[in-house]
Amino acid sequence: MTEQIDKALAREYEAGFVSDVESETFEPGLDENVIRRISEMKGEPEWMLEWRLSAFREWLEMEEPEWALVDYPKIDFQSISYYSAPKSMKDKPKSLDEVDPELLRTYEKLGIPLIEQQMLAGIAVDAVFDSVSVVTTFREKLEEAGVIFCPISEALHKYPDLVKKYIGSVVPKKDNYYAALNCAVFTDGSFVYIPKGTRCPMELSTYFRINEQNTGQFERTLIIADEGSHVSYLEGCTAPQRDENQLHAAVVELVAMDNAEIKYSTVQNWYPGDENGKGGIYNFVTKRGICHTNAKISWTQVETGSSVTWKYPSCILKGDNSVGEFYSVALTRGRQQADTGTKMIHIGKNTKSTIISKGISAGRSNNSYRGLVRMNPGAEGARNFTQCDSLLIGDQCGAHTFPYVESRNPSAIIEHEATTSKVSDEQMFLCRQRGLDPEKAVSMIVNGFCKEVFKELPMEFAVEAGKLLEISLEGSVG
Amino acid sequence: MSNTKSLLTIKDLHASVEEKQIIKGLDLNIKPGEVHAIMGPNGAGKSTLGYVLSGRDGYTVDSGSVTLDGEDLLEMETEDRARAGLFLAFQYPVEIPGVSNLEFLKASVDAQRQARGEDAITSADFLKEAKAACKQVNLPVAFLKRGVNEGFSGGEKKRNELMQMLLLKPKLCILDETDSGLDIDALQVVAEGVNSQRSADRSFIVVTHYQRLLDYIKPDFVHVLSDGKIVKSGDASLALELEAQGYAWLQKEPAEDELEG
Ligand SMILES: Nc1ncnc2c1ncn2[C@@H]1O[C@H](COP(=O)(O)OP(=O)(O)O)[C@@H](O)[C@H]1O
Ligand SMILES: [Mg+2]
Numbered sequence: 001m002t003e004q005i006d007k008a009l010a011r012e013y014e015a016g017f018v019s020d021v022e023s024e025t026f027e028p029g030l031d032e033n034v035i036r037r038i039s040e041m042k043g044e045p046e047w048m049l050e051w052r053l054s055a056f057r058e059w060l061e062m063e064e065p066e067w068a069l070v071d072y073p074k075i076d077f078q079s080i081s082y083y084s085a086p087k088s089m090k091d092k093p094k095s096l097d098e099v100d101p102e103l104l105r106t107y108e109k110l111g112i113p114l115i116e117q118q119m120l121a122g123i124a125v126d127a128v129f130d131s132v133s134v135v136t137t138f139r140e141k142l143e144e145a146g147v148i149f150c151p152i153s154e155a156l157h158k159y160p161d162l163v164k165k166y167i168g169s170v171v172p173k174k175d176n177y178y179a180a181l182n183c184a185v186f187t188d189g190s191f192v193y194i195p196k197g198t199r200c201p202m203e204l205s206t207y208f209r210i211n212e213q214n215t216g217q218f219e220r221t222l223i224i225a226d227e228g229s230h231v232s233y234l235e236g237c238t239a240p241q242r243d244e245n246q247l248h249a250a251v252v253e254l255v256a257m258d259n260a261e262i263k264y265s266t267v268q269n270w271y272p273g274d275e276n277g278k279g280g281i282y283n284f285v286t287k288r289g290i291c292h293t294n295a296k297i298s299w300t301q302v303e304t305g306s307s308v309t310w311k312y313p314s315c316i317l318k319g320d321n322s323v324g325e326f327y328s329v330a331l332t333r334g335r336q337q338a339d340t341g342t343k344m345i346h347i348g349k350n351t352k353s354t355i356i357s358k359g360i361s362a363g364r365s366n367n368s369y370r371g372l373v374r375m376n377p378g379a380e381g382a383r384n385f386t387q388c389d390s391l392l393i394g395d396q397c398g399a400h401t402f403p404y405v406e407s408r409n410p411s412a413i414i415e416h417e418a419t420t421s422k423v424s425d426e427q428m429f430l431c432r433q434r435g436l437d438p439e440k441a442v443s444m445i446v447n448g449f450c451k452e453v454f455k456e457l458p459m460e461f462a463v464e465a466g467k468l469l470e471i472s473l474e475g476s477v478g
Numbered sequence: 479m480s481n482t483k484s485l486l487t488i489k490d491l492h493a494s495v496e497e498k499q500i501i502k503g504l505d506l507n508i509k510p511g512e513v514h515a516i517m518g519p520n521g522a523g524k525s526t527l528g529y530v531l532s533g534r535d536g537y538t539v540d541s542g543s544v545t546l547d548g549e550d551l552l553e554m555e556t557e558d559r560a561r562a563g564l565f566l567a568f569q570y571p572v573e574i575p576g577v578s579n580l581e582f583l584k585a586s587v588d589a590q591r592q593a594r595g596e597d598a599i600t601s602a603d604f605l606k607e608a609k610a611a612c613k614q615v616n617l618p619v620a621f622l623k624r625g626v627n628e629g630f631s632g633g634e635k636k637r638n639e640l641m642q643m644l645l646l647k648p649k650l651c652i653l654d655e656t657d658s659g660l661d662i663d664a665l666q667v668v669a670e671g672v673n674s675q676r677s678a679d680r681s682f683i684v685v686t687h688y689q690r691l692l693d694y695i696k697p698d699f700v701h702v703l704s705d706g707k708i709v710k711s712g713d714a715s716l717a718l719e720l721e722a723q724g725y726a727w728l729q730k731e732p733a734e735d736e737l738e739g
Binding site: 424425426427428429430431432433434435436437438440444445447448449450451452 | 532533534535536555556557559560561565566568571572574575576577581582585586589590593625626642646
């Protein structure tokens with residue numbers, strides 16, 4: 001059966017096409033000059049450039065982390081281009097009519113129509129193509145509610161004080177190797193501000209697309225939910241099928257002020273590389289949120305793409321009674337490697353965190369959960385519940401769980417449950433005996449395994465995620 | 479012998495599991511509408527026969543032939559046998575966590591209808607049928623929402639198998655000890671479920687240890703399976719005889735202690 005399922009997992013990557021757009025791309029290489037040029041292209045204020053340069057200097061002193069259970073050749077940072085943008089974006093199109101139709105077609109093909117009439121009602125989209133934001137939809141409607149949703153490059157001009165106050169406040173410049181690199185060279189990403197007491201009237205979403213070859217994507221997202229506000233944000237991503245590995249090193253910072261709530265969902269479908277591990281995206285991402293009093297941050301991720309994933313969306317539960325949640329599905333197949341999990345740092349009293357992680361490994365892939373739960377001395381009455389389930393498909397893959405627990409408050413309660421199961425021959429037989437073909441059987445069993453996480457996703461995304469797993473498991477299991 | 483065509487014809491079947499021969503020359507002929515009971519001691523190969531007929535991986539046919547409706551059953555994939563109308567109610571139903579019973583049943587029915595070129599059934603119509611099936615097997619409707627067999631009691635699992643049979647409307651139903659572990663009320667539910675499905679174009683193989691099920695489901699034939707072969711066949715009265723005397727007298731070399739009493 002193993003062999004048959006492996007065959008089923010070999011599938012086409014539907015988002016693997018390349019768009020034919022003329023781009024302005026920097027020569028590969030990284031030095032202070034490149035950073036100055038990026039800052040200049042974006043017309044940034046001086047402080048931003050200084051911030052980037054200081055991060056770069058820190059980065060030069062840092063070592064690439066090696067503790068994750070992933071194995072990939074050393075990255076040559078001088079062989080990567082740090083900026084690429086469609087030429088048509090140079091004059092900053094004022095409206096959709098001025099946007100290169102090829103760009104719009106790209107998003108349409110990916111199922112993200114940017115023409116307002118065709119859009120999914122209720123979702124505003126910021127479309128980021130390589131290093132620039134192409135379009136942000138429904139902006140007027142959001143402005144009416146006082147919500148700011150724009151490219152971060154634009155926010156630097158329009159709302160410099162907000163950006164300056166919060167950028168780097170959750171993920172410090174030298175937090176880690178890739179975060180420092182991102183600080184130095186980030187190009188675009190989304191900026192969100194939800195005013196006090198406001199419930200964001202629509203889902204906000206950013207869709208990241210890497211198109212250009214040999215280019216890294218370094219996006220930066222900053223979401224600030226002011227007191228008592230509420231926002232749900234979705235993130236999607238894809239890249240063409242290429243033989244070379246490409247680097248994606250993003251930083252996402254979330255700030256949930258008192259009584260605010262941020263729900264952040266990701267469906268990550270970067271190109272995973274081929275059967276033998278050739279090509280694919282290196283996805284090295286730092287995501288972290290801070291919760292003030294009574295605030296709540298909920299991370300939900302469905303990770304099916306990338307050749308290597310290194311990602312730990314985390315919550316700093318600073319305020320009393322704040323809540324952090326992490327719901328994750330990570331599917332690896334072929335030669336994919338994922339080392340993902342979360343960190344829940346309990347600082348305030350009666351803080352609560354929940355971690356539900358579902359790892360599915362198939363083929364010859366490696367899938368690790370790595371999670372830290374820390375109870376600080378002041379975290380009176382704090383609670384964590386962690387559940388890590390691994391599902392193995394076949395017997396050549398690996399599933400690992402690395403839970404780290406640091407409790408410095410005796411009143412804190414930490415619960416951890418872990419299971420490992422297989423798609424069993426008996427389950428497959430039951431399904432087939434009822435007339436289901438083996439692909440449908442596998443995808444149904446896997447979907448069932450992920451149910452607790454999928455139910456956390458916004459509706460449209462839950463359907464999307466289910467389909468994504470189905471496609472991922474498509475083939476001929478015979 | 480009437481000249482009705484046979485639904486299932488098994489000829490000199492030899493089959494093994496992990497290189498160990500379990501079915502050792504088995505013949506069986508089932509016509510549409512007939513109910514055949516198969517009895518026999520533990521380890522005789524009753525479950526194995528069900529698995530071999532439904533094409534479970536790991537169960538190898540060494541020789542012999544099986545046809546269903548004149549088609550070579552052994553050539554077909556597991557799912558194609560199901561789509562051709564073969565249904566197995568499992569002795570030990572397995573759980574599929576997180577996949578709701580309803581979702582599972584709908585997918586099964588859809589797959590079978592599609593394979594037969596029939597129109598898809600609407601969700602609303604299916605739900606109606608599924609609720610009716612629940613009622614018939616005496617399971618609360620809430621079971622449709624629960625994961626397949628997830629946390630079900632032994633009896634609930636068996637009734638759930640029966641519910642699947644009601645919805646899939648197979649031509650040949652193999653019930654593998656569906657009565658084991660059931661109290662008398664549940665047993666009656668199972669028997670009524672089967673009886674309600676008896677028709678001129680549906681046949682049953684009922685594997686059981688107990689005469690009591692056969693009080694409710696009147697079989698046309700009773701066979702005794704022992705050591706991979708049918709060692710005796712008869713009508714319903716054979717079951718009564720077995721009940722009184724056990725299997726030992728039928729086995730070729732009965733063990734000493736089994737002959738006593
Ligand atoms: N997977 C298996 N591997 C090895 N032997 C098996 C396997 N399944 C069944 N058997 C053996 O086959 C014989 C028949 O088993 P089974 O068909 O379950 O009998 P019954 O249902 O009549 O009690 C038994 O001796 C059993 O141990
Ligand atoms: Mg048995």
